[in-house]
Amino acid sequence: MKDFINKLYKNHSLIYKSLLFVSTTILIVYLFPKSGxxxxxxxxxxxxxxxxxxxxxxxxxxxTDDEINTEKQLITSNVALYFNVDNTVEPRVNKAFSNAFKIAFKDSINPNTLAQLRKVGTNVLNKLYAFGVLNENYDFDDNRAVTILDNRTKKHDAFYSNLIEQNQVSGIIDEALKNASLTLYKPQITSLFFDIVSPNLTYNKSLTDKAIEEALSKMxxxxxxxxxxxxxxxxxxxxxxxxxxxxxxxxxxxxxxxWSDASYNWVLFAYALLVSLVMLMLLLFLRKYRNKVYENNTKVTFIFFNVALLIFITTMVVNYNAKFIYVVPICVLPLILKAFFDARLGLFTHVLTVLLLGFIVPNSYEYMFLQIITGIVTILTVSELYKRANLFISVGQITLIYIIAYFAFIVIHEGSVDSIQWETFIWFILCGLATLFVQPLIYAYEKLFGLVSDVSLLELSDTNSKLLKELSNKAPGTFHHSLNVANLAEASANEIGANAMLVRVGALYHDIGKMKSPTYFTENQSTGINPHDELSAKESAKIIVNHVIDGIEIARKYKLPDRVIDFIRTHHGTSVVYYFYMKEKEDFEMVDKKDFSYPGPKPFSKETAILMMCDSIEAASKSLKEPTSTKIDAFVENIINKQVEEGQYLNANITFKEIQSIKKVLKQKLANIYHLRIEYPE
The missing domain is CATH 3.90.105 (Molybdopterin biosynthesis moea protein, domain 2)
Known part of the structure; x- marks a missing residue:
């Protein structure tokens, strides 16, 4: 049992990656459509x-959609409108008319005229309530069929034009009076009718909608x-x-x-195979080309999380409305991965993610082409993400590429620009604006996953930060040395295409351990008193070597990122404190070299290797007397060649060609520092 537990612990990293791989695959397959x-x-x-x-x-x-919409409109327009009639209104209005007529027209009017007026009034009422008077005006076609219901029983079938709207009453009265040549009495009759006429028809919307729904269901x-x-x-x-x-x-x-159960299971199995194949390619890429990322479970989790998150968001958008598919800022993925890792990993992951999204989105070829092209543009254009202007310019370029590529696709498909859906260009612009959200997202990821981006490195490079100010106060010579090393390292990194911002920050903090015992380092000895004179060579070497350990402790206390702490750990590699080692050999025949060696590890990246070279060159250059171009060339060659012979750069992915380029930069920089002039022959 103990052996089994030990075996599990020994392989816990691999077990975690396996669980992460399986869970991510299951989640993505779950999001996929479950059909062939x-x-x-x-x-x-x-x-x-x-x-x-x-x-x-x-x-x-x-x-087609057009055919269906046209047929729906036709069915809807042919369904009869339902109105409820109030049968109590007409008798009440007739009675009110009789009473009001007697009051309005006295016996002084000619009996024949009075009889004619009463007849006109009766005819108007009969016309108004033949089908009914509406309680409000409705926007229906005059030829629309109408069914009038009396207590849910059909009373009349008519057309909407047969129903009287209240604003039509005045016209009906005018026409009746004109036909009877009684227009002289228009004011009295009109006033009378407007006092007594009441609507008796109410639109039954629920019944009409139900009839329309029933008719559409048969379509x-x-x-x-x-x-x-x-x-x-x-x-x-x-x-x-x-x-x-x-x-x-x-x-x-x-x-x-x-699908039958068997077929459904086969579809799921096939999806799982394809998704697991894609995720396996991502893991194998990390293992072969980005081993440091692969060994870090947090970083692997971060990459898998972002892939799954984008697939989840895209799936939700497609399920809601596929026309909004281009609003999803897919290019955020390569931006984030480039900010935390590198461009190659960002592009590779982006392409794999787009391949997976091809299963979900409509017009998959068009979508994949657009997203892969814009992903490449993102990787090529975005540099120094911590500069706000660069991000805005890059987002503008990404949006432009979206629009150009989409325009080309539409012209190829349709043969003209007439059918372009201009609103899609709005989705592209919204996508570009959403891509700007990458800045706060990077900040959130730094806090959640403990990663470091160039934005954080820019903040750390501020020499007014609390830790660097403390270094400046306690060990001013070391602070000045660190600034010089930072300048040399940044120039060297730019020469070979390494991360200049990272190596500059690493150089600024690499010697913070000297704050613990600043006077034991020559650059801080301003009084001319050397405390090493009172110590043995072994004790002195121990103090010198311990500045690496002390630096790591201080860095942990101030919560510096691991990427910066790596520079503190590796800037001396496993080299020997040569001065005190030789001093000890003068007094003793048998000397253990380990007592005078730094604990390491050796530099394991281009950036840490650059710092080791620049640190050694800058520190040793103080011993140069009457420097000339020849002396500086030999000086740089000797120090770096010695480090190469000791195997200090064996673990770093740096080539001999790059080392030669760094030597060239260092020679030029030292020549500028010492203001060398042309050597004239004597």
């Missing part, structure tokens, strides 16, 4: 690139069918019109058919 995928990729207006396609089974031809979404074995499209034919609709119908039928 049509094996033919076709586009409207382009030739059919495959062999002649025969119908694999009987299927119905689906109507057929297909037109005709294709029998098994029928030729759908021949090789080389342009996919358009009826052929395109048949292909879309076949695709829809194929992808939406009900």
């Amino acid at each position: 995928k049509f094996k033919y990729d076709f586009e409207k207006g382009k030739p059919w690139q495959f062999e002649n396609l025969l119908a694999p089974f009987d299927f119905a031809i689906k109507k 057929s979404y297909t037109r005709g069918s294709v029998e098994k074995g029928t030729l759908i499209v021949s090789k080389g034919e342009v996919v358009e019109g009826d052929k395109y609709q048949k292909l879309k119908s076949l695709q829809s039928e194929y992808e939406s058919q009900v």
Whole structure:
């Protein structure tokens, strides 16, 4: 049992990666659509690139969206409108008319005229309530069929034009009076009617909507069918019109058919295979080309998390409305990975993620082409992300590439610009604006995952920071030395394409351990008193060597990132404190070299190797007397060649060519520092 536990502990990193791999694969497969995928990729207006396609089974031809919308409008307009009638209104109005008429018209009026007026009034009421008076005006077509209900029982069938709107009453009265040549009495009659007329029809919206819904439910979404074995499209034919609709119908039928349990499980298994294959490629890439990232479980988790997060967001958008697919800022992924790692890892991960998204999005080829192109542009254009202007410029370029590529696709597909959906350009602009969110996102990731980006390195490079100010006060000579080393290291890094910001920050903090015993280091001895004179060579060496350990402790206390602490650990590698080692050998024959050696490790990156060279050159250059170009060249060559012979750079991925370039930079910089002039012959 103990052996088993020890074995588990020994392989805990591999076990964790396996669990991460499996869980991420399961999550992504869960997000994927659970149906088969049509094996033919076709586009409207382009030739059919495959062999002649025969119908694999009987299927119905689906109507186009335009056909369905037109039919829905036709059905909706043909469904009768339902109105409820209040039967108590008409008798009440008739009675009110009789009473009001007697009051309004006295016996002084000619009896014949009075009889005519009463008849006109009665005719108007009969016309108003023949079908009914509406309680409000509605925006319906005059020819729309209407059903009038009395207590849910059909009373009349009519058209909407038969119903009287309240603003029509005055016109009906005018017409009746004109026909009877009684326009003289218009004011009295109009006033009378406006006092007594009441609406008796109310629109029954719920019943009408129910009737429309019932009619729409009977609508057929297909037109005709294709029998098994029928030729759908021949090789080389342009996919358009009826052929395109048949292909879309076949695709829809194929992808939406009900799967048996066995088939469903096979689909899941196939998805799992493809997703696991992609995620495995990512792991193998990390293991082969980015081993330091691979060995760090936090960093691997971070990469997998970002891939899964983008797939999740894209899936949610597609499920909501696929037209918003280009609003999702996919280019945030390579931006973030480049900020924390490097461009190559960012691009590789981006391409794999886009390949996975091809299973989810519509028009997958177009989508993948656009996203891969913009991902490449992102990697090529974004540099020094900590400079705000660079990010804005890059986002503008990304948005422009989206628009140009989309425009080209539409012209190829449609053959003209008339069918361009201009609102898609708005989605691209929104995508660009969303990409700007990468800055706060990087900050959040730094806190969540303990990673370091160039933005944080820029903050650490501020010489007014608390720790560097303390170094300046306690060990001013060391602080000045660190500044000089930082300048040399930054120039060297720029020469060979290394991370200049990282190596500069590492150089600024590499000697903070000297703050613990500053006077034991010559650059801080301003009084001319050397405390090493009172110590043995071994004790002196121990103090010198311990500045590395002390530096790591101080860095941990001030919560410096591990990437910066690496420079403190490695800037002397496993080299020997040569001065005190030779001094000890003068007094003793047997001397253990380990007592005078730094604990290491050796530099394991270009940046840490650069710091080791620059630190040694800058410190030793103080011993140069009457420096000349020849002396400086020999001096630089001797120090760095000695480090190479000792194998200090064996673990760093730095080439001899790059070392030669660094030597050249250091020689030039030292020559500038000492203001050398041309050596004239005597």
